[in-house]
Amino acid sequence: MSKRGLLFIMAFALIFGLSSGLGAEQTKITFLTWDGGQGLAIYQKAIDLFMTENPDIKVETISAPDGYDEKIQTMTVSGNGPDALLVWNTPQYVEGGLIADITDRVKKDGSDLGQYYDPSVKQATYRGRLYGLPQGTTTRMIYYNKKAFDDAKVAYPKDGWTWADFESTCKKLTSGTGTDAKYGFIVPAGFTYQMQGYLWSNGGDEVSVDGMKSTVNSPAAVATLKFFKRLYDISAQSVIENRISSPGQTEFLSGKVAMMDNGSWPMMDIIKEGVPFGLVNIPVPKKGDAVKPVLHGAFFSVGAKSKYPEAAYKFVKFMASEGQKIEAEWDIPGYKPVVKQLKMADGPMGPFVKALDIKGLDPGCYLRNAKFFEADAEFQKAIQKILIENAEPQKALDDAVTQMDRILAGH
Amino acid sequence: MTFPTAVLRKNKKGLSITAREALSGYLFISPWLLGLLLFAAGPMLFSLSISFFKWDMFKSMTFVGIQNYIKAFTDDEYALPSLLKTLSFVLFETPYQLVIALLLALLLNSKLRGTGVARALVYLPAVLSGAISGSMWKFMMDKDLGVINYFTLTLFNVKIPWLIKPDMAMFSIALTGALAVGTSMILFLAALQSIPAQYYEAADIDGASKVRKLFKITLPFIAPTTLYNLIIIMIAQFQCVVPFMVITGGGPVKSTYVFAYYEYETAFRYMRFGQAASQSWIILSVVLVATMAILATSKFWVYYESEKD
Numbered sequence: 001m002s003k004r005g006l007l008f009i010m011a012f013a014l015i016f017g018l019s020s021g022l023g024a025e026q027t028k029i030t031f032l033t034w035d036g037g038q039g040l041a042i043y044q045k046a047i048d049l050f051m052t053e054n055p056d057i058k059v060e061t062i063s064a065p066d067g068y069d070e071k072i073q074t075m076t077v078s079g080n081g082p083d084a085l086l087v088w089n090t091p092q093y094v095e096g097g098l099i100a101d102i103t104d105r106v107k108k109d110g111s112d113l114g115q116y117y118d119p120s121v122k123q124a125t126y127r128g129r130l131y132g133l134p135q136g137t138t139t140r141m142i143y144y145n146k147k148a149f150d151d152a153k154v155a156y157p158k159d160g161w162t163w164a165d166f167e168s169t170c171k172k173l174t175s176g177t178g179t180d181a182k183y184g185f186i187v188p189a190g191f192t193y194q195m196q197g198y199l200w201s202n203g204g205d206e207v208s209v210d211g212m213k214s215t216v217n218s219p220a221a222v223a224t225l226k227f228f229k230r231l232y233d234i235s236a237q238s239v240i241e242n243r244i245s246s247p248g249q250t251e252f253l254s255g256k257v258a259m260m261d262n263g264s265w266p267m268m269d270i271i272k273e274g275v276p277f278g279l280v281n282i283p284v285p286k287k288g289d290a291v292k293p294v295l296h297g298a299f300f301s302v303g304a305k306s307k308y309p310e311a312a313y314k315f316v317k318f319m320a321s322e323g324q325k326i327e328a329e330w331d332i333p334g335y336k337p338v339v340k341q342l343k344m345a346d347g348p349m350g351p352f353v354k355a356l357d358i359k360g361l362d363p364g365c366y367l368r369n370a371k372f373f374e375a376d377a378e379f380q381k382a383i384q385k386i387l388i389e390n391a392e393p394q395k396a397l398d399d400a401v402t403q404m405d406r407i408l409a410g411h
Numbered sequence: 412m413t414f415p416t417a418v419l420r421k422n423k424k425g426l427s428i429t430a431r432e433a434l435s436g437y438l439f440i441s442p443w444l445l446g447l448l449l450f451a452a453g454p455m456l457f458s459l460s461i462s463f464f465k466w467d468m469f470k471s472m473t474f475v476g477i478q479n480y481i482k483a484f485t486d487d488e489y490a491l492p493s494l495l496k497t498l499s500f501v502l503f504e505t506p507y508q509l510v511i512a513l514l515l516a517l518l519l520n521s522k523l524r525g526t527g528v529a530r531a532l533v534y535l536p537a538v539l540s541g542a543i544s545g546s547m548w549k550f551m552m553d554k555d556l557g558v559i560n561y562f563t564l565t566l567f568n569v570k571i572p573w574l575i576k577p578d579m580a581m582f583s584i585a586l587t588g589a590l591a592v593g594t595s596m597i598l599f600l601a602a603l604q605s606i607p608a609q610y611y612e613a614a615d616i617d618g619a620s621k622v623r624k625l626f627k628i629t630l631p632f633i634a635p636t637t638l639y640n641l642i643i644i645m646i647a648q649f650q651c652v653v654p655f656m657v658i659t660g661g662g663p664v665k666s667t668y669v670f671a672y673y674e675y676e677t678a679f680r681y682m683r684f685g686q687a688a689s690q691s692w693i694i695l696s697v698v699l700v701a702t703m704a705i706l707a708t709s710k711f712w713v714y715y716e717s718e719k720d
Contacts, residue, residue: 076469077468077469096470178564178565186555189575189662236555237572250556254556256556371681384662384663388577
């Protein structure tokens with residue numbers, strides 16, 4: 001071959017190589033998740049699907065099952081904040097400048113927010129601006145072990161049951177002594193989030209609607225605490241939230257307790273263990289009262305410091321909609337079309353799906369004030385005083401209010 | 412014999428031998444010095460300076476002077492109570508771990524069969540992460556499902572509220588420290604094995620009892636190691652936070668809310684980095700005073716071979 005010919009081929013190869021290189025130019029984005037292990041494996045399938053559909057975007061998953069908040073803080077401060085991430089504590093992340101406002105982006109691309117469950121969208125909203133698209137959501141319900149009910153010859157509970165029904169059911173399910181002791185229910189002392197559903201159902205609240213005042217010493221709240229104290233004394237007791245399984249899960253699976261109050265996450269484990277169970281809404285104070293369960297939820301956000309907000313938003317949108325078809329194993333997608341398509345209302349998750357249609361579901365007290373959780377720690381302390389140390393409820397809650405108001409006002 | 416002429420000859424740059432030796436010395440330790448400046452002294456200086464600010468790590472940073480320090484002692488619900496909790500924890504935990512480490516080392520220093528395996532077993536928990544061993548303790552101490560209560564129920568028909576009762580939780584966590592002695596035990600063991608056998612032989616000839624040998628030979632010989640372990644264990648207890656996070660979360664009723672945990676929450680949960688930095692300087696000064704106090708007493712009970720009088 002002539003020198004010239006060789007040169008020509010080389011030039012051609014160079015140009016071709018360059019252009020093909022350009023064609024395959026990928027935007028690399030990072031996605032921070034608190035899922036690990038099994039949960040992460042499910043996620044990765046959805047992420048892989050996104051990458052297949054969008055070959056120009058490469059998603060690098062960073063998993064931080066422990067110390068999630070610290071992880072994002074250090075990443076952001078060092079200038080390597082994630083492009084996309086899971087969030088639930090909206091006020092803290094917005095105030096910290098960690099997540100991007102996507103209100104205008106959503107408006108521009110004409111997404112219909114009505115396709116998402118309304119409380120889920122509200123959980124991603126802070127001071128009227130939208131900061132993400134829903135991932136999964138779940139209310140808390142009472143799981144009951146059918147076998148334990150059958151053994152004790154107690155009828156299965158029905159929605160609309162009262163606090164009195166609940167208490168007497170617990171007593172009927174209590175049996176045995178020593179290592180054979182069995183209980184009707186388990187009360188994790190000081191689990192304030194769980195208690196909110198009972199507070200709301202009784203017409204009470206933890207903080208005022210504007211988030212500036214604590215209301216845990218109201219008559220409704222005091223009555224709720226007295227009810228919990230009675231429950232605590234006849235139930236299995238657990239100190240605080242467990243990092244490995246949700247509170248009460250281990251006791252329920254082992255058959256130690258016949259009922260637990262929980263979200264949808266333990267369901268897969270319960271099915272796998274073959275425990276025959278049913279689901280019912282939390283009891284209401286008296287017959288005819290409306291039940292107002294508390295809601296857990298998370299959403300996908302674009303990192304505030306993302307260098308590729310376009311790609312990150314595309315990813316967030318995918319994960320919150322199409323991706324939910326794969327992810328919908330642990331909780332209910334915030335995206336209604338997938339819930340319908342997967343016929344989740346007819347599956348084991350059915351009761352949780354129906355609960356999401358309860359009118360006037362509150363997205364959560366924590367959205368009302370960025371300092372909510374610091375104040376909440378004082379409520380927790382008061383609950384523990386009442387349940388464990390038999391403190392007088394009104395006095396303990398009055399003290400908590402003094403502390404909480406100071407914190408909420410940003411002392 | 413003649414010394415190398417280099418001793419007398421000044422080098423090209425005019426450096427004397429001492430200066431050159433000093434220079435090469437500094438060069439040799441420069442990686443460590445750099446590390447100190449970058450990873451210890453630098454951050455410490457930074458922490459000291461932000462302790463005079465109100466800072467949420469991301470946005471606003473306002474100079475507040477020594478307000479953070481004053482507030483800790485005058486207007487803080489948890490600073491002093493949690494400092495007292497830390498002090499009582501340190502006072503219990505330090506001798507507790509020290510004695511267990513020493514007893515284990517004495518036991519494993521004896522010429523019994525299987526000491527090699529036993530040494531490895533005792534050290535084993537040291538390789539577990541605090542989060543994992545904490546979770547295991549939490550399960551074991553669970554009131555209703557825990558294995559410890561299973562035994563107490565079967566044997567004595569009592570159920571101990573290890574982590575449920577506020578006046579008990581601190582003690583329960585303190586107990587878990589028994590498995591954290593691996594490293595101190597190894598150091599004790601090394602010290603024990605360096606004691607020359609002839610001292611014991613001489614004592615045997617004089618008919619000294621085992622207890623007497625322990626107090627007159629063993630303990631004086633390993634005193635420098637004891638001092639070292641004492642200080643290291645004490646500082647570790649001041650810093651101890653993982654068991655409190657994992658096992659009790661500072662509860663119930665804040666009964667295990669120690670200073671280190673409060674500091675952690677101030678920074679990473681409530682985003683008050685300035686205040687948290689001031690807290691770390693407060694605890695640093697407490698640790699410093701405690702360490703100086705121990706060092707001051709050490710001249711009465713620690714004997715170094717190099718100090719011949």
